[in-house]
Amino acid sequence: MSDSNSANAPSADPNAGKTPLVEMRDISIAFGGVHAVDKASCELYPGEVVGLLGHNGAGKSTLIKILSGAYSRDSGSIFVDGQEAIINNPRHAKDYGIETIYQTLALADNVDAAANLYLGRELLTRWGTLDDAAMEAETRKVMNRLNPNFTRFKDPVKQLSGGQRQSVAIARAIHFNARILIMDEPTAALGPAETEQVGQLIHQLKQDGIGIFLISHDIHDVFDLADRVTVMKNGAIVGSAQTKDVTKDEVLGMIILGKCPAGAIPGPGALAD
Amino acid sequence: MSEHPEEFKESGLVRFLRATEVDTRLLGMIGALLLIWLGFHFYGHFVNGFGAFLTPRNLWNLSVQTSSIAVMATGMVLIIVTRHIDLSVGSLLGFTAMIMGVMQVWVLPKYLGLGHPMIWVITILVGVAFGTLIGAFQGFLIAYLSIPAFIVTLGGLLIWRGASYLVARGETIAPVDPTFALIGGGPYGTIGATGSWIVGIIVCIAIVLMLWNGRRQRVRFGFPTRPMWAECLIGLVGTGFVIGSVLVMNAYPWPKGIVKKYAAANNIEVPESGLFISHGFAIPILIAIAVGIAMTFLATRTRFGRYVFAIGGNPEAAELAGINTKKMTLLIFALMGALTGISAVIASARLKSATLALGQFDELYVIAAAVIGGTSFAGGIGTIYGAILGALVMQSLQSGMVLIGFDAAIQQMVVGGVLVLAVFIDTLYRKNSA
Ligand SMILES: Nc1ncnc2c1ncn2[C@@H]1O[C@H](COP(=O)(O)OP(=O)(O)O)[C@@H](O)[C@H]1O
Ligand SMILES: [Mg+2]
Numbered sequence: 001m002s003d004s005n006s007a008n009a010p011s012a013d014p015n016a017g018k019t020p021l022v023e024m025r026d027i028s029i030a031f032g033g034v035h036a037v038d039k040a041s042c043e044l045y046p047g048e049v050v051g052l053l054g055h056n057g058a059g060k061s062t063l064i065k066i067l068s069g070a071y072s073r074d075s076g077s078i079f080v081d082g083q084e085a086i087i088n089n090p091r092h093a094k095d096y097g098i099e100t101i102y103q104t105l106a107l108a109d110n111v112d113a114a115a116n117l118y119l120g121r122e123l124l125t126r127w128g129t130l131d132d133a134a135m136e137a138e139t140r141k142v143m144n145r146l147n148p149n150f151t152r153f154k155d156p157v158k159q160l161s162g163g164q165r166q167s168v169a170i171a172r173a174i175h176f177n178a179r180i181l182i183m184d185e186p187t188a189a190l191g192p193a194e195t196e197q198v199g200q201l202i203h204q205l206k207q208d209g210i211g212i213f214l215i216s217h218d219i220h221d222v223f224d225l226a227d228r229v230t231v232m233k234n235g236a237i238v239g240s241a242q243t244k245d246v247t248k249d250e251v252l253g254m255i256i257l258g259k260c261p262a263g264a265i266p267g268p269g270a271l272a273d
Numbered sequence: 274m275s276e277h278p279e280e281f282k283e284s285g286l287v288r289f290l291r292a293t294e295v296d297t298r299l300l301g302m303i304g305a306l307l308l309i310w311l312g313f314h315f316y317g318h319f320v321n322g323f324g325a326f327l328t329p330r331n332l333w334n335l336s337v338q339t340s341s342i343a344v345m346a347t348g349m350v351l352i353i354v355t356r357h358i359d360l361s362v363g364s365l366l367g368f369t370a371m372i373m374g375v376m377q378v379w380v381l382p383k384y385l386g387l388g389h390p391m392i393w394v395i396t397i398l399v400g401v402a403f404g405t406l407i408g409a410f411q412g413f414l415i416a417y418l419s420i421p422a423f424i425v426t427l428g429g430l431l432i433w434r435g436a437s438y439l440v441a442r443g444e445t446i447a448p449v450d451p452t453f454a455l456i457g458g459g460p461y462g463t464i465g466a467t468g469s470w471i472v473g474i475i476v477c478i479a480i481v482l483m484l485w486n487g488r489r490q491r492v493r494f495g496f497p498t499r500p501m502w503a504e505c506l507i508g509l510v511g512t513g514f515v516i517g518s519v520l521v522m523n524a525y526p527w528p529k530g531i532v533k534k535y536a537a538a539n540n541i542e543v544p545e546s547g548l549f550i551s552h553g554f555a556i557p558i559l560i561a562i563a564v565g566i567a568m569t570f571l572a573t574r575t576r577f578g579r580y581v582f583a584i585g586g587n588p589e590a591a592e593l594a595g596i597n598t599k600k601m602t603l604l605i606f607a608l609m610g611a612l613t614g615i616s617a618v619i620a621s622a623r624l625k626s627a628t629l630a631l632g633q634f635d636e637l638y639v640i641a642a643a644v645i646g647g648t649s650f651a652g653g654i655g656t657i658y659g660a661i662l663g664a665l666v667m668q669s670l671q672s673g674m675v676l677i678g679f680d681a682a683i684q685q686m687v688v689g690g691v692l693v694l695a696v697f698i699d700t701l702y703r704k705n706s707a
Contacts (some may be wrong), residue, residue, distance in 0.1 A: 035636040036528075070593055106593045110586035110653035119583055120595040122576050128576040137494045156586075 010263055011245050019082040021211040022180055027066055027076035036062040038235040039076070040270055044180065044211040051226030051243075053255055059235040060215045061103050064182045067213075068100040069093035069097045078091040078182075091120075097179030101186050103215075105169040109158035116157055117172045136268060138214075142171045142260045146255075147194070147203070162189030170198065174205065181205060182216045199225055219251050233258045235267025287619040298647050298702065302662050309666065312414045313673035322613050329525035333552055335665070335672050336522070337458040340557035341366075341616040342635065346642035347568040350660045353603050353643055354585040356652035357415065357422035359606065361429030362613050362639055365407055366632030368437040369617035374399040374446030374627030376454060391454035401614035407433070409603060409608015416602035421681030430636065438629055447626030451540065458555035466523045469553035473519035477512040484508050504518035523551040526628035542554050557619045561661070563666055564615065567655040581605065585653035634685075641692040667691070 010159075028042045029100045037059045044050050052060050065262045067078065069146035071091040071168040078125050080096045087093050094216070107116050114135040123131040123138070136153055143150045147167040157165055166189045173181060202212060216222045222229065223243060231238040231254040238254045245263030251260045260270040290297060292519050310326055318324030345362050376642035377396040385392060411429055415422045455462040464472065471667055484504055491498045500574075526534070527550040535550070536543045563699075584591040584598055592598050621627045645666050646652070646659030653685075671689065674684045 068593070090593050091597075094595055100593070102593060106587070106590040108583040108586035108590050108594075108653070111582055115579060115583070119579075119591070122579060124576070129570075130576065130579060133490045133494045133496070136496065181613070268410075 008263060009199060010265055011242060012094055014242075015048070018045055020044060020079070021046050021048075021081065022067065022081075023033065023079040024063070024067060025077050025079070027073050027078075029062060029066060029071060029074050032107075035235050037073075038064070040232065040235070040237050041076075041267070042230050042237065042240065043211060046211055047206050047209045047216055048228065049212045049226045050207055051229040052213055053215065053219060053222065053229055053230065053251065054232035054238075054257060056217050057080060058217075058232040060217075060232055061184055061233075062214060063232070064100065064184060064213055065102075067093065067180075068098055068102075070100075070102075070180055094120075097177065098182065099173040099176060099180070100182040101166075101169050101173045103184040103188070105170060107157050107165060110156050112136075113153055113160075113168045113171075114144065116168055117142065117175060119172070121176065138175075139171070142175050143167065143272060146171050147197070150196075163191060163194050164189055167194070167214035172202070174201070180211050180213075182213045182215070185217070186214070187221060191215030219248055219255065223248055223251070230267075231255055233269050237267030238269045238271075239264040239266045241265065245247060274275065282496060292306065292500050293507060294499060294503075295507075299659070299662075302646065302659065302666070306662065306666055306669065309669050309673065311625060312670070315346075316343040316677055321677065326673055328566060328705055329521050331672065331676065332521050333525040333555065334430075334556040335668060337555045338672060339348060339665050340458075340555075340561040341619045342638045342642055342668060343561045343661045344612050344616045344619065345609075345635065346566045346637045346646070346660035347564055347657050348609040349604075349639050350573065350646070350648050350655040351581050352422070352609055353640075353648045353650060354655045355602065355605060356585055356588070356650075357605075357639070358604070359411075359422065359426045359609050360636050360640075360642050361411065361426040361610065361633040361636075362616075363635035364430045364433035364437070365404060365610065365613045366627070366635055367621060367627075368433040368440075369404045369439040369614050370442045370621035370627040371402050371629075371632050372403050373397070373617065375440060376400075377450045378446050378448070388451075388640075389453070392414075393450045393456075395465045396450065396453060397618055400617055401611055404614025404617065405412075405607050405611040407497055408613065409607035411610070412603035412606025415606065415685070416599040428687075429670040434633075441627075441629075443629050445626050445628045447595045449622060449627075453618075453621050454625050455562070455617055456556050457621070457625065458529045458557045459623075460552065462556045463552045463554060464556070464559070465553045466551035467553075469519045469522055469551070472554060473515050476515045480511040480515070481508055491614055506558060509531060519554075522554050525552045527552065528552055556629070557623065560615065564612065565661050572657055577601075577604070581592075581637060582653055587653075638671075641688065641695060642667050643691065644699060645695045647699070649703060650696065651703065 023043040025041050027037055028035065029037045032105065036157065039062055042050070042052070042061070052064070054060050060162050066073045067087070069087045072088060078087055085096055085261050087096065090117055108119060113130065117139050118135050123134050125131045140153060147164070150164060150167060152160060153162070160168070166186065170186060173183075190198065204215070205212060210232060214222050214226060226243050228242050229246070229251055230240040231251065233255070238258045239260040241251075241261070241264035246261055250261040250263065254264065258269060258271040260266040287290070314324040314326035317326060345366070349362070350357060373396045376394050376399050381389070381392045381395060411425050413424045414420050484507060488498055488504060529547065532548050532550055533543065535541070536548060572581065578592065580596050580601055583594070583596065584601060588598060617632070620631055624631065642663035643655065643660045644663070646656065646661070646663030648655030648660060667688070670687060671684060674687060679687075
């Protein structure tokens with residue numbers, strides 16, 4: 001059990017000396033008077049799964065929406081492959097290979113799975129018109145791998161079940177050779193079997209060297225999948241730890257109380273001793 | 274003993290609809306249209322002693338009158354699909370017509386000489402460009418300054434009407450250039466019997482080719498196809514409708530006076546029994562059909578159209594997918610302006626003048642046409658062909674009421690009522706199909 005480690009200092013950083021795939025440094029954003037994210041820093045290495053944890057309202061979605069270009073930050077900087085990155089809108093983020101599965105899924109409800117999968121990146125015929133047949137064919141392939149039970153290719157996604165909609169959103173994020181994948185509560189609408197499938201998918205993507213931010217308010221969703229966890233509270237980072245250095249209870253303490261255990265590296269949001 | 278479980282036993286109608294992939298809403302609309310036509314015809318027949326509605330003459334007039342509204346309705350579909358509204362189209366039509374009137378009556382003859390063959394071309398280019406610019410300006414205010422479309426175009430409704438008064442101090446500007454006037458229809462503004470047959474046959478061939486190509490595409494990717502009988506039926510109905518339209522349009526002859534003038538001018542001898550010269554399709558309806566085809570292509574076959582519908586379905590998702598929604602909004606309103614410019618050409622050419630009242634209340638007809646045609650105020654849903662059919666419904670109501678002698682006050686009340694009713698039916702329909 002990892003309990004034996006719990007009193008120890010953080011173990012040696014396996015990523016020491018490597019350049020992070022993404023580094024977010026001192027990111028802040030406020031909505032009106034609310035400091036939704038306050039001087040948050042975190043990083044992600046190739047082939048690494050980082051669980052971003054925290055209560056509802058902790059600022060997780062807001063932080064990753066800054067990375068995906070959905071929000072413009074008030075201050076702070078983002079580095080991709082060690083180079084400062086300019087991300088002011090979702091198109092910029094996609095150009096850096098950052099793909100996102102949003103908590104709200106962000107699907108256009110009135111069009112079908114293929115139209116959603118290719119939204120903003122449509123396949124065109126040589127006449128410059130939409131190649132719907134080719135897009136549908138590709139979509140059938142992707143969905144077959146992801147969710148073999150999926151057959152409703154002609155229906156607007158509004159008519160699909162929560163799980164089916166979620167698979168469409170996941171398919172869209174992984175179909176375009178993402179290097180950095182953000183999954184905001186990706187299994188919220190899924191049953192146990194489908195959740196298991198997403199777990200396998202994450203393993204497979206990790207093998208391909210993709211870095212993944214896996215966001216959840218529930219520690220059980222991420223603890224077994226993540227190499228590292230980073231915990232947020234009230235917009236600030238409580239701390240970050242390798243999963244093998246901490247217990248679930250300790251991480252719960254970070255989430256609920258903001259108390260940073262010995263196995264973690266404290267952030268600005270950690271409770272003062 | 275039953276071979277199939279209960280749910281596989283569907284009625285013939287359901288099976289028919291599924292096989293042909295015809296949407297029920299379209300059938301409903303066609304049914305309503307037929308009902309209106311028959312209603313007015315038989316009302317005339319029994320009450321006034323003469324059913325004037327289902328005559329070649331009336332149907333031909335109906336086609337001409339529908340054109341201007343139909344052209345604008347195709348643009349209004351995209352506006353309403355993206356959850357906006359444009360209340361300014363009627364006033365903008367009037368303003369653009371006034372600018373074109375001034376152009377061809379006062380300005381261009383001064384520089385080019387009266388009757389110069391380029392006058393109508395330059396006038397149209399100026400008119401459409403002008404409409405586009407004003408549409409783009411309104412779109413800019415809506416997209417980049419975040420002023421609601423309702424407010425911007427409500428302002429536009431007053432501003433452009435006022436501006437069109439200022440241009441000519443309320444004078445009627447006439448007569449327009451003779452070539453320009455042809456675009457409004459009228460006996461000379463038609464393509465005659467032979468021309469109509471040529472157009473009709475080309476359209477029939479296009480329908481067959483499209484069905485064939487659609488099927489080939491689906492076979493290529495191994496997707497399910499419609500049964501062969503359904504394809505043939507759709508082809509037959511489509512081509513049958515086209516040929517029927519040609520027959521009706523060709524059945525309406527030029528009036529005697531025009532024939533006499535024409536015969537005299539061309540040294541043709543008019544026989545005792547008279548000369549039957551068909552109108553055939555009028556130029557404005559051909560323009561409306563061309564616009565309808567182009568807009569259908571834009572809405573269903575291009576990225577632009579895909580983005581319009583995606584924005585309507587979920588604006589935030591469209592933005593997150595990397596679509597520049599502000600630019601799209603500006604372009605959609607610019608397109609609406611361009612189409613309003615085209616409608617202004619048709620409307621003022623038909624009237625052979627630009628008047629201060631031109632286009633008044635058109636916004637209501639255009640919005641009603643789009644909504645009757647299945648465009649939903651909830652956003653994300655609507656079709657171009659539906660809006661054109663909707664325009665035909667609105668114009669049928671209007672012409673029918675004129676034919677049976679309703680006065681203008683009642684006409685307005687009916688149009689207003691129909692608009693509200695159409696939105697109500699749309700709400701019901703969506704609740705049931707959701
Ligand atoms: N667009 C917004 N406008 C105003 N406040 C926002 C907006 N987005 C998030 N917030 C606020 O920021 C805080 C963090 O929210 P969020 O990032 O969604 O939390 P989490 O994803 O961790 O549950 C909350 O207090 C939320 O109300
Ligand atoms: Mg969230």
